[in-house]
Amino acid sequence: MAQFIEPFSHFVIPTKNINQPPMRSPRIFVLEPDNDVRPLLKHNLENWGYQVIMALDEADALQRIREGGERFGLILLNQNGRSIDEIIAIGRQIRQSTELDSRAPMIVMAERYGVELEGQNIQVGENEYVTYLEDGQQLRNLLALLCPV
């Protein structure tokens, strides 16, 4: 059942302990077929402190996971001409292809929606979310919640 996420101002992001050894940046697996959007998404994610593994399409995504064998903390997908259900199914396939990260959260960025959905993040399954972006900060906040830097 769909569930709305609480406003982000209620969440406290833990601060780093200076005595701890430096941690590696969280790694996000991104499926973004659009040539215009891909470099902007990569730039923003890296600017927010994430490592990015970028796949161009479903086949590329599955191949990268099989070959790479690396862990990642979150899967991010752009709806990009498919239905939300189709894109979630692709995300699950990506997640299932890597046994180590079977519980990695998944975010789908919705493509077409009205003002009534703008600004909403809706949980649609276990650790699966659809975000209806009002602006880029909303994505940053959702990532900070699900995959803190």
Place this chain on the structure above:
Amino acid sequence: MKPENQILANLSADVFQRLAPHFVYVNLEQGEIIYRPGEPLSHLYFPLDCLLSLTITMQNGATAEVGMIGSREVFGINAFMGRRETTQTGCSSQVAGSAIKIDAQVVRQEFDRNGELRDLLLRSTQAFLAQVSQTAACNSLHVLEQRLARWLLNTQERINSNNLPLTQEFISVMLGVRRAGVTLAAQKLQERKVIQYRRGHVQILNQAGLEASACECFQTIKTEYDRLLGEK
């Protein structure tokens, strides 16, 4: 007093007075359809503080803007260029505001007998063609962040305001790109404190920064308009 449309402002008092009795002041709502492809062109529109978009819609329903018409342009150049209809392009209002509407037949008659008006309208057509062709090259060669910055600057120049009442959804349709692309490009500009986006409003915070973020195309178009029609 002459209105704040650059073409009308460039008319001599004599020609302006001849056209003025035919002016109809109209307020256009955002999204209002001004013209559908294939219709006879009955009126020309000289925007004062509204912004019109010339758009092309493909067979699959995808739409993109091919030209921007604001206080530096006139909508309806076909009225004095031959056939009075276009088969491809439509026109709608993208930023609400006012415009002066005038019967196409009146302009055509004045165009045929008045050298001053003819010269001005042809120069304005040349400037508009410069905008359309530069934009076509820009859309092919420059990255989305630069194109967004160029588009915001062109809009700002035509409505004379740093506050642009535009949703990211609307901008994405105008630029012919996915909405997420506009969201992420706007985020980059926002993190540089060049613009601020709040629910359907883009505010330009740093003009020089936005120009630095844009490609050369904004300046190229502006220079050509300034050369042909004078500085705004």
